[in-house]
Amino acid sequence: MAGTLTPEVIVVGGGPAGLQATLTLARVHRQVVLLDDGQGRNASAGHLHNLITRDGTPPAELRRIAREELAAYPTVEVREVRADRVRDLTADGEPAFVVELEDGSHLRTARVVLATGVRDELPPIPGLAELWGDLVVQCPFCHGHELAGRRVGVLGAGAAAHTARIMRPVASEVLVLADGDELPEDPGAVVRTEEVCRLERLGDEVRVVFAQGEPVVLAGIFVATTSVQATPFAEQLGLALNPSGAVRVDEHGRTSLPGVYAAGDLAHVPALATPVPSIAQAVAAGSMVGGCVVANLVDGG
Template structure:
């Protein structure tokens, strides 16, 4: 599969210089950097990038309005041109091996896992968005049920917007959305008890507060009709913003005992500014460590980690040469 005129460096016996788990924006960006560094690199991906529910990406310089799948296809073709290899599969475990790491990979059709060896590992597996359990909400996720005003606010500017609050932190989203519309309704049950000063602020900016619980998001193929509340009322709304619970996809790393950090959105792997975890051969980038990262931020982290991984391997190559083992 190597289409480059350059020969990648020799990997450790029966393995790769670098394996990247996850072929989204972060992983493909790291893959490009490593392929261009002549490293024998494999991307293992299960094909579920987080933004696959959206028709178009926004706030991505040079690619504004591009479908998410097109970025993945272009990124993959670019990486392949530098000799990066690709495998479809789900990594189920990572463990220590001799001079590197060993991965168990389950293929699409099930069966016994394949074993892959690598000197360095980049984990770019993103998060799973666990949506509020409200009938009708999931069907519109990525089209008229949204989470990020920087990604989709312009497209619904000036419309009848709503925030379905899921926790006191949703107050931030409620205030933010007012920038994109004069018609904002906040379904406030999830905010808890609001302090009088905050209520005054919201009302001074014309934000409508509805304390009744949301029981249904109503709509069809053409979009939303509205939001129904526990008192039976249907509120006419064109687009809803809400917050999912973001769960990092890192369970397969449990055997390495990596350090974690408590962030405002939960427990995530601890990394240094280049994405290195507490294990010298493991980097983690993109949403898996930074759930607020948008596509360009994930791509930047990938380019940075790709360079860091290559440099760590360069140092190891010199060390091994000096010892006479390479």
């Protein structure tokens, strides 16, 4: 698609949700621009899991394959550029938006799909950030099997019991690292209550150093992160948010602002407490949103 054309839809974010939304739109020849700055949430992970036909694929390879597939559709344009601002110019009930890009240019469209994801804020423990996505992970469904039969840790008191119970059939032992906090319930696992001073890489394992007591060596550590919007677009557009801080959407991915849709882990329906951090769920949301946008363009549905 020539860059001078006004796209019917702009998809902001080139992760699984944005790629799938773009493919769905492309399949029925809607003119769509995908904006991708390459900053994926799972970029630090060596492999992705729990996605049928792609279990164990590096995240960058998944994106490469998807981009290659999109190149076959003449109504799609992919731009490797960051969007800085999305402005609402709606008048007389007809949605209209301007997306301002980091290179100083801008695009106009009537429909926007936000698929920019979230950013994980990590506990401020020395050494943790350097091990994130490798020896320190978040999701048992994404990383649990690779730790089978080995000793693993769960860092933090909040989600310790839930994660420990999930990992119990997988790991040889689960050690909860309470980091000085009181556990809200019995995790059914061995607990170290001392403050965690730092984490150190030890070959393919991680060494946990405490303020008191002997260090322990673990095959991997699960940690609950704080997720925040990766971009300011929800705030710029005044979108309604859930208590989790994620964008509020209905079952079709529609936000509180007509013409703006959201897919992936930056958004969820009010019935859920938090977004589901799953590539499969992101793909499903992207497909749903793509179809909903087409329905809206065709008959206002």
